[in-house]
Amino acid sequence: MTSFTFPLRAAAAALAGLMAMTPAAEAQMPGGLPIIRDTEIENLLRDYARPLFRAAGVGGSQTNVIIVNNRGFNAFVANGRRIFINAGAILDSRTPNELIGVMAHETGHIAGGHLARLREAVERAQIIAALGMIVGAAGVAASAATGGGRSGVGEAAPGAITAGAHMGMRSLLSYQRGEEAAADRAAINYLNATGQSAKGMVETFRRLQNETMFVARHVDPYTVSHPMPADRIAIIEPLAKASPHYGKVDPPALDARHQLARAKLAGFLDRSDAITRRYPPSDTSLPARYARTIQMFRFGDRTRAAGMADDLIRSQPNNPYFHEIKGQILLETGQPAAAMGPLRRAVSLAPNAGLIRIMLGHALVASGNNAVLDEAIRELRLALQREPEAGDGYRQLAIAYGRKNDRGQADLASAQAAYHSGDLATARGLARRAQGSLPTGSPGWLIAEDIYNQRPRRN
Template sequence: MMLRKTSTRIAAAALAGLLALGTVMPAHAQSIPPGVPLIRDTEIENLLRDYARPLFRAANVGGSQTNVVIINSRGFNAFVANGRRVFINAGAIIDSKTPNELIGVIAHETGHIAGGHLVRLREAMERAQIMAVISMLAGVGAVAAGAAGGRSVSGVGEAAPGVLTGGMQVAQRSLLSYQRGEEAAADRSAITYLNATGQSARGMVETFKRMQDQNLFAVRNVDPYTISHPVPQDRVQSIEPLAKASPHYNAVDPPALIARHDLARAKLIGFMDRTDAITRRYPPTDVSLPARYARAIQMFRFGDRNRAAGMADDLIRAQPNNPYFHEIKGQILLETGQPGAAIPALRRSVALAPNAGLIRIMLGHALVATGNPAVLDEAIRELRLALQREPEAPDGYRQLAIAYGRKNDRGQADLAAAQASLYEGDLTTARGLARRAQGSLPSGSPGWLRAEDIWNQRRTPN
């Protein structure tokens, strides 16, 4: 599992996103700092893609440009950004007890994408701003007219705040009403897509019921016209009859999917929670595979790292062909300063999951970290293959730069370092390295042209 922060541009897109399960207005979301922390993990990303792919097809929003991104946050939330990315908090994955619950969340977000809600929300925000400005100008006119009509200055001054803010409140409520309508539409669309794919909407209902229980006291005294989403109890009342009317309401998740879901939750819990919380969730009496997975990661983070590698071996004995158990063993060994020992596990993981660019990057990292010149060519080969799958992975370019540097290939080393900086959002450094790379690369070569592209960048990618 890899953690990284997005470039400022991704962060800005996220801030403009439609927060579908939270209660935060996009205008208020600007408090989120630039550099949204993401989780990159092949196992979990593949699971989410398998959840999302049928829904995207049903909504006719499929294709390589639509994907699911994991945010490193324990809160339960999901939202759409750029009209093609679904952002899901790790907490939503952890708290979804079944695949169907999380599939319901993705179905709801698919409704936002298919409905073009992000574009329409921006238009609604512009209309609300115009309404607020008109109301403010009208208020100023009313205040001026009052003063010209002979009202006392003090009287006009006391009335002014109410006159000026009243129009702004009307504009805000209009926007909030619009958002609540879009949320309700996304709920209905979600049920349509679930029906089209032969899946139950029971998970959606259960999610909103859980939110209803959690928010029972929080929303008791809240004016429903001043929030951006329908309150959970209203959503339950709206979608439960539709869900129960579906012929697929009693459909159940396949056992293999449940097993993958439980492992993904265990992995996130192992990497994200405190050691006491992990032990409470998976006590020693729990000998299930997810519990053993979480405890191996817990041991890696908080205990005896050598023992953690042995616990990973135990997982491998249980499922020898699970690439992610070999991956976790390789990660444990690599991050405990044993890159040579990590290589066989990572090679096996790559053999079992040849399309997993992130795992290949880890293998390339291990090869570079050995300091053995004899494996540099293999490291470069693995990293270049990985970057074909993960063309925006800074870690891959960083390791590639080190490998080329050790081979005294300054042009390729500077080019790789430039790309690492580019995808980390550091455009100034990226452009400087790209210009330096051009001094060592043959003019007009593919590498030289790529460096020229970076030099000409005016904004970071993503």
């Protein structure tokens, strides 16, 4: 993609999934999540989220939206202030309004402090389960003391232990269903406050209802963490239709960006045959051409792909992401010098895009032209101010400094790359080595000291 992926460890449980039909007992905590980074799509999601966050009073730099490389239609919050959106939710949301409804729901979880309260509910459920187990254990002890079997206590005690755990789980699930309903109602309020329609929410739940209709017949509604889609529709549809904004449609410019984002994800994530089904040759729209350009890049003639990117640029000369995709095609086909021009243009059109600057820095370094090393270092440093955890940016910076024979800065950048890639042992060794070449007490020396003083986290 015009981006990179990396594993991210969520620090808390997944809280809000739009389509959680699986009984909670079978659900798993998120571990290493494959994350998609892409400036174009991230900017779109931020534009969707910004008015919702403002309406909910949860704005700030710590509240952000993250794209998960998963094709399921789902979203959740974690760490209290992060909304995770599956790529599948973006691909399957036919309009901006549908995806905005999903994000409004997740914003409701953040504003309601549901993640923190979920931890309390888990503790309460554990207490209920523990009490049941204590009662059951007492029954076992009583049975043993009396020889067992006389009053059925010995047979009932194991059942009491199991019942205690079952009661605890049901209590937790009941709590979660209540929080999901609260987030739905909050979402309606945020959409009303921002002058947007809740119709997309209703349509999303109706589609989920149709897709899960067979499964829902065989699921005990008291053993799932979310209300059933039909129940959610029954509650939110009257509220949505009562809003004066219910019939409002998305602005054409926003819809155009949404369709391009969907096309880009399809182009990079789908198989070639799936891309062709979604965007057949008869479809000459800009999103279809975008998807086919990426399809050609991934599965076809990469030289043709660069020409197709030129066609996109002619359609929208000031679209930075069309210049970016051409630069990526050229860079990844071994033409870094040719990639510099389109990537410089992309950066000029999107100066705050740290990921694009990293790609430009990569192209400058990979060109082998020492005359552009200072430009590469400047672009990479600017990029890393906005993307301070981007390991690839530090790796390219280390190469650039190495070619300039600046050993201290090269080792420091390598240490930062290793640190942000999770290799703490290597990072500490490189940091100590960097300190041997950097002036004591200088900014770089202090950064190296901070890295060296890091210790592995205990699980």
